[in-house]
Amino acid sequence: MTGTAAPSLPSRMRAAVWRGPGRPLTVEELPTPRVEEPGDVVIRVRAAMFGAALVRAVTVGHPRLSPPAVLGTLVVGDVVETGAAVQHLKPGQRVTLDPHPPCGHCDNCRDGLQALCSTKISISPGAHAEYVRIRPPVATHARPVPPGVSAGEALLTEIVACVLDATHTAGIGPGQDVLVIGCGPVGLIQVQLARLRGAQRVFCSVNHPGRRHLVHQAGGIPVAAEDLSAEHMAVLTAGRGPHVVVEAVGSAATYASAFEVVRDGGTVVGFGGCPSGTTIPLDLNAVHYRRIRFVGSYHYAPGVFEEAARLLETGQIDLKSLLTHRIPLDRIADAVATARRPDCLVPVVEP
Ligand SMILES: [Zn+2]
CATH class of the missing domain: 3.90.180.10 (Medium-chain alcohol dehydrogenases, catalytic domain)
Structure with missing residues (x-):
């Protein structure tokens, strides 16, 4: 054969x-x-x-x-x-x-x-x-x-495609403030893709001091993980909070933080997979009155793998440092x- x-x-x-x-x-x-x-x-x-x-x-x-x-x-x-x-x-x-x-x-x-x-x-x-x-x-x-x-x-390529799909789902675009929670490979790729889509400031929570320089290198602004409070993020974003928060850790605490820090009318993207059975208490009135959008992101739509491959091919994303x-x-x-x-x-x- x-x-x-x-x-x-x-x-x-x-x-x-x-x-x-x-x-x-x-x-x-x-x-x-x-x-x-x-x-x-x-x-x-x-x-x-x-x-x-x-x-x-x-x-x-x-x-x-x-x-x-x-x-x-x-x-x-x-x-x-x-x-x-x-x-x-x-x-x-x-x-x-x-x-x-x-x-x-x-x-x-x-x-x-x-x-x-x-x-x-x-x-x-x-x-x-x-x-x-x-x-x-x-x-x-x-x-x-x-x-x-x-x-x-x-x-x-596959990981870039997953993150790219999250970027599309979140509607990240020019002028926005974005917070990425998590500074692993996914978080660092997300920082780059958000910048590529024109986001004005991309913050990235850092729980390893050794990764601050990687966030800078990706075009982001490191924020210490312990500083992920609504007050601190408001100070960094002219009192408003980020337009989009991408949770890329997969823990109850960081999902809860995402809802706390996102601005009114903003979007929380659930990218991080949690241990099965993980739940968080959610103030549904806050979701309702603040018009918060919560979208899950998993895998990618047709064509996104090819789009990710083109980003690599054209050198628009740096993966060597990862x-x-x-x-x-x-x-x-x-x-x-x-x-x-x-x-x-x-x-x-x-x-
Ligand atoms: Zn099928």
Whole structure:
């Protein structure tokens, strides 16, 4: 069924295997995945994400994962083999993947809610391996990485797309004051995108003093996390409060702060995912009389992944400073500890 293949593909590969919550990831030899169906593509992995969601999955598990498993859904790599029906990719091309493209035919997709596609398409086995096989629609949506964009930067396309979608949802625009709560990779990307959309001042709450310079570098104004009060934010915004507050931490306390500091008629964006069951008391009269808009943001609409890729391609966003740590596959056992270091923003597995 193979269309084109690299003749030298080894029969076995190294992969990081997860054997259950709390157990260390181990490097094991597995059969190299090969093209089986006409739409399949095999990729030599060059960069794979080890973000906060994976740290949670490795340490406490995930309802959709059962060990043993090779984890990792965000991947950039080089095409090494394509099925007979694959026309848009050739061996040797470096590609970035939209890891959860919409199926196009579930109820949510038909309602125009592709971000909430109920077909849980993913890469299986995962990307923490030397090779990965992808199938349609992931293979169909694979996008060549343009020259000048590194594998690590291209790996962040999906995260930029999620943040870009939040920016659209919030209606961030020229002249606005924006507050981003959270100074992780998402927060720092949000600061850049808000500035790109013309926001006048973009404040970003900082709970690691070491990240103040990163907020400045992103074009934002750092605010100490303990200063997130309505009074303090009013002082910084001519007495009004921010037009838009993006919550990108995922805790009850920071969601509550978002409602306190937003200006009358402003928008609170729920970007941060909380532990399940998290609730906050909300003064509904304040929401009503102050006309506060609260919108959730999760994943992205069709076309936004491509829009994010163009931002990278045209150099309108800096992602280099976020790529703080590299993890060779041989050191995968240290990945959780590396990802938890206070100076770690984006840890990239390089098999
Ligand atoms: Zn769908």
